[in-house]
Amino acid sequence: xxxxxxxxxxxxxxxxxxxxxxxxxxxxxxxxxxxxxxxxxxxxxxxxxxxxxxxxxxxxxxxxxxxxxxxxxxxxxxxxxxxxxxxxxxxxxxxxxxxxxxxxxxxxxxxxxxxxxxxxxxxxxxxxxxxxxxxxxxxxxxxxxxxxxxxxxxxxxxxxxxxxxxxxxxxxxxxxxxxxxxxxxxxxxxxxxxxxxxxxxxxxxxxxxxxxxxxxxxxxxxxxxxxxxxxxxxxxxxxxxxxxxxxxxxxxxxxxxxxxxxxxxxxxxxxxxxxxxxxxxxxxxxxxxxxxxxxxxxxxxxxxxxxxxxxxxxxxxxxxxxxxxxxxxxxxxxxxxxxxxxxxxxxx
Numbered sequence: 001x002x003x004x005x006x007x008x009x010x011x012x013x014x015x016x017x018x019x020x021x022x023x024x025x026x027x028x029x030x031x032x033x034x035x036x037x038x039x040x041x042x043x044x045x046x047x048x049x050x051x052x053x054x055x056x057x058x059x060x061x062x063x064x065x066x067x068x069x070x071x072x073x074x075x076x077x078x079x080x081x082x083x084x085x086x087x088x089x090x091x092x093x094x095x096x097x098x099x100x101x102x103x104x105x106x107x108x109x110x111x112x113x114x115x116x117x118x119x120x121x122x123x124x125x126x127x128x129x130x131x132x133x134x135x136x137x138x139x140x141x142x143x144x145x146x147x148x149x150x151x152x153x154x155x156x157x158x159x160x161x162x163x164x165x166x167x168x169x170x171x172x173x174x175x176x177x178x179x180x181x182x183x184x185x186x187x188x189x190x191x192x193x194x195x196x197x198x199x200x201x202x203x204x205x206x207x208x209x210x211x212x213x214x215x216x217x218x219x220x221x222x223x224x225x226x227x228x229x230x231x232x233x234x235x236x237x238x239x240x241x242x243x244x245x246x247x248x249x250x251x252x253x254x255x256x257x258x259x260x261x262x263x264x265x266x267x268x269x270x271x272x273x274x275x276x277x278x279x280x281x282x283x284x285x286x287x288x289x290x291x292x293x294x295x296x297x298x299x300x301x302x303x304x305x306x307x308x309x310x311x312x313x314x315x316x317x318x319x320x321x322x323x324x325x326x327x328x329x330x331x332x333x334x335x336x337x338x339x340x341x342x343x344x345x346x347x348x
Contacts, residue, residue: 005081005082007032009033010033010085014085015033015086020188032059033059033062037197038196074118081251083247086108087127094154124175124176129181130236132147132154133146134146134150136304140307141307142265175260177253177259179250179264180263182236182268183267184237187329189241211287212285212287215338218291219278219290223294223296224294225296230275233273233302235305236269236271241321242266242268249317265306265311266311268322269308285327
């Protein structure tokens with residue numbers, strides 16, 4: 001029998017791409033998502049892209065904080081492992097609404113871990129973030145770099161990582177992999193699924209994309225006086241399909257006998273500046289992106305990129321795509337879906 005994987009937040013950007021890769025590799029997948037910042041359309045489209053394997057996908061609209069509903073799901077299905085994406089992820093919003101973030105991200109995870117423990121499902125891949133490195137003193141960030149949260153969002157990731165370590169110490173039957181993502185961009189090459197943030201995007205690429213399709217007039221570049229090649233901030237951008245494949249590699253790793261609770265960076269190991277990324281996108285799309293230069297944003301780090309040797313060594317995973325492919329696939333998605341999964345009038 002194919003293993004059955006529960007994917008929380010599977011209707012979201014990274015979740016939907018990972019669900020597709022799971023289906024294409026013959027896993028059975030159950031998605032739960034409260035649709036707070038995602039769309040059920042993405043699940044439908046994943047099903048279509050998976051063709052025959054699409055029948056191995058089911059969806060439940062459910063909030064992880066609803067213990068009884070989660071309990072009921074675990075009673076009806078035996079899960080081999082859980083990939084946990086569900087969570088709010090906007091750094092700026094977390095500063096304005098910390099309690100919302102603590103409640104959703106931390107309480108949602110506590111509820112999930114409790115129900116997993118009740119049902120003897122003790123394999124977890126958790127979607128953490130490079131924000132746990134704060135403003136790194138030195139780059140690249142290795143898994144041993146100091147952990148510092150600089151926003152309530154980052155703190156929720158850090159607290160959940162600690163919870164996972166404590167849970168493993170309390171019960172060594174658990175096998176947990178914490179994946180620290182750098183900056184996911186791009187879309188599935190079909191252009192049929194991609195990132196569709198509600199409201200104002202928090203990340204560079206959706207913003208660039210909205211300028212390119214005419215939804216916004218210009219891109220604001222925050223910080224032009226950093227000590228980088230061109231003065232703009234440097235980040236490690238990773239293609240979302242590479243990131244999805246990293247989760248499959250992590251799932252296979254959970255089959256080994258003594259995993260414990262381990263953390264891995266998923267990035268490309270290379271930094272790209274804001275202006276370099278904009279140039280690459282202009283080239284891929286043939287569109288000019290008007291820029292507005294602005295001051296630094298409080299809380300933004302100058303340069304963050306990953307050391308990825310540990311994932312290469314232990315997960316046998318390496319990213320395949322560079323920024324050309326990231327921009328090409330991002331533009332393919334944007335040009336086919338200028339309003340994401342919605343239409344102009346119901347986009348808020």
